[in-house]
Amino acid sequence: MPSVCEFMKRLDLEYLIRAAGKIGQDSEIVVIGSHAILGQFPDAPESLLTSAEAGVFPLNRPEKSNLIDGAIGEGSRFHQEYGYYALRCARMRSVLQRGYENQSLTCCEG
């Protein structure tokens, strides 16, 4: 059973994904980097979650990455309010394993 603090970390990520989805008008947001582990392991050890940023990109609307970056990126009001933020990741510049789409997990819906 995860502790309250660990559960909140997962909730933080879900909140960030929902915000990115609304701004990017995309129902599929890919999370890249250390925080992606929360998708499979909500109670991941804190040593793996050492930063306040979560790398994201909208899978179907990559052109909206800049909007997400501006609205909930570093230095944004979202960042100031919640203490964490979205880091824009360019899909083309990310080194992804072939077939990563099939290996990704659904973290939250709606």
Added chain:
Amino acid sequence: MRTRKSLQSKSRGRPRKLAPLSAAERMRRMRARRKAAGYREISRWVPQQITGAAYSSHRLAEARSLAMHAAMAQKIEREPPLLDIPRQNMERWRARWSDKPPPWWREWCALLQRPWPEIAALITEPSENAARLRQSSPFVGVLTDAERMRIYEAFGS
């Protein structure tokens, strides 16, 4: 008449071939072997074709973060009361994380106790450790929206 010394030297080393290849023929055969192995002869400088990006978007974000923190440090230098903003942010975030804040919060808490010149030097330092700390910086809110957007635009965001 052969001397004993000359007979000894003849018996040493690799035995002579009956029909030895010329140097040119040996080179031709070596090139053929390399070609068969997939090597290509390149007699001029050919720049390596970079298929992916030569830089990562994360590196760009780090540079942008450094620029933002340099602007924040300049602004706090001019208006020292702005140093209250990171402290207020820390307090607000502390309330959100109940009794167990994340490790970076605890690290920043200790760092903000230092004198301002030390903090300024740290947040504007182009080192790996400073880049890591800037990823969870409490200095958000020191720059206005317009100042932040100017830096974002300068980095093509």
